[in-house]
Amino acid sequence: MKINRLPKDDKTNGWSAILPGRTARPPLAGDVTADWIVLGAGYAGLAAARRLAQNCPDQHIVLLDAGQAGENASGRNSGFAIDLPHNVGSSLDELEGSHRFMRLARMAIDHLEEAVKTHDIACDWSRDGKYHTAVSPRGTRDVLEPFVKELEALNEPFTWIDGADLKAKLGSDHFTAAVYTPGCVLMNPAALTRGLADTLPENVTLFENSPVTEAQFENGVTFTTPGGTVRTPKLIMAANGFSEQFGFFPRRFLHLVAHASLSRRLTETEQRAYGVAAPWGLTPVNAFAGITMRYTNDNRILIRQGLSYCPSQRVSAAEQAAVKRRHKKLFDQRFPMLPEVEMEHTWSGIVCLSRNGAPGFGQLAPNIWSAVCQNAVGVTKGTFGGILAADMATGHDNPLIADMKSLGEPEQLPPRPFLDLGVRTRFQWELWANRHEA
Incomplete structure (x- = not known):
């Protein structure tokens, strides 16, 4: 099977650009055999490889990535480790x-925090919580107020903030109200991904810059890259939307692009003018019209908007x-x-x-499992x-499998x-x- 579409790094990721340089692991060279292949060194692949190494300490795991750790989608998100569902229903089944x-x-989050602390991963990992914000009274009425009732039903802590108090927290009077929840962790996602990749157990071999150009699923799994091949009896597919290229989940995934x-860095004079000392993160009540923001x-x-x-x-x-110009205008307004x-x-x-917001998880074949499609909560x-x-x-x-x-x-x-x-019409x-939340 030829792989026709490969990930492409355009070298624009700001989270990695502000970090010190990193030397990538060597690409796959020659013919390699192992006990397991994990494809994709994002959050799913890194977690799968680390767990396989713990569960099978005498076995060899190959983690294969088309690019470099921290430069793919896992290193390009907004840096929120979110502990609450975005949309909470009020029925007993939904709760x-x-x-x-x-x-x-x-x-x-506990798994990631243990890795950060154990390996001293410098990624600005901080349990700062997050603000779920509304711009308009309608957004407050339709989303934030029901959200509060559902948090109460879940027995989850929160703080309602509005008016001058909210402006003091965020440094902007653009927002009408917010619900603050304390469980979210903020970080530099590229630094976290790099750190997880550079601290894998000894029985995991990471090959970076090794795009798979051909795949065979007979008598195990064989992946061919520009530099060689890797053969194993078992695979965990963690290449997210690119798993379609390997014949998995056909016509199941929507591919969207988000811009950030x-x-x-603000100068000391600008920091005083801004007037906010503590870092924060906020998510909008509507992801299409609103803006995700952070102060680092x-x-x-x-x-992040668009x-x-x-x-x-x-x-x-x-x-x-064009996105950069639009973001500057939005910045100036706020x-x-x-x-x-x-x-x-x-x-x-x-x-x-x-x-339907469901993941691509589970056993796909006798020797193949998957952990893909994170639905924007990667x-x-x-x-x-x-x-x-x-x-x-x-x-x-593991009872959590259920x-x-x-x-x-x-x-x-x-x-x-x-x-x-249909998708483009729905987006418009x-x-x-939801233009009231812009």
Whole structure:
């Protein structure tokens, strides 16, 4: 089977650009045999490889990635390890589903935090929590107030903040109200991904810059790269949306692109004008019209805005330039006291979603398991998906596997071009219907 579409690093990721240089692991060279292949060194693949190494200490695991750790989608997100479901329902079944998700997400956060502390990974890991924010009274009424009732039903801590108190927290009067929840962790995602890749157990071999160009699934698994081949009896697929190229989950995944910009560091004078000392992160009540933002430990401001359908999984330089201009305008609207601050880095990341929000998890064949499709919550969903795929593959009895299975399976999508028309129409409707949250 020829692999026709490969990941492409356009070297724009701002999170990695502000870090010290890193030497990548050597690419695959020659013919290698091992006990396991894990494909994809994002959160799912890193977690799966680490767990396999723990469960099978006498076996050799190969972790294969088309690019470099921290430069793929896992290193390009906004740096939120989210512990709560985005949409909480009020029925008993929906609340129990929320409890299951929280068990999974908090297990993932604990797993990552242990790795960060054990290996002293410098990634600005901090349990700062997050603000779920509304711009308009309608957003407050329709989303934040029901969210509060559901958090109360879940017995989850929160703080309601509005008015001058919210402006003091965020340094902007653009937002009407927010619900603060303390369980979210903020970090530099590229630094976290790099650190996880550089501290793998000894029985894991990571090959970077090793795109798979051909795959065979007879008598085990054989992957061919430009430099060689790797053969193993067992595979954990963690290549997210690119798993389609290998024949898995056909017509199950939507490919979207999200855009982000990171400002230069604020000067001391600008920090005083801004007037906020503590780092923060916020998510909007509507992901289409609203903006995800952060104020980082090193005094930068992140804006992530712009979500669009991208079946090609490619973004042009012209599109990124337009995004940078738009993000600067949005920045100026929210922080008029910082007119000279420019967007130092602008980049894009590909997001894999399923129609019903379900992951691509489980056993696909007698020797193949998967942990893909994190539905835009990659840090936690990728991590717990990888851990549980490894436990399932090695026969380890983990009660959280049942929680993972309860999330369902990706639904089939309509054929193209009907899919393209439907998705783009839905996006335009979401933007128009929620324009009050822009």
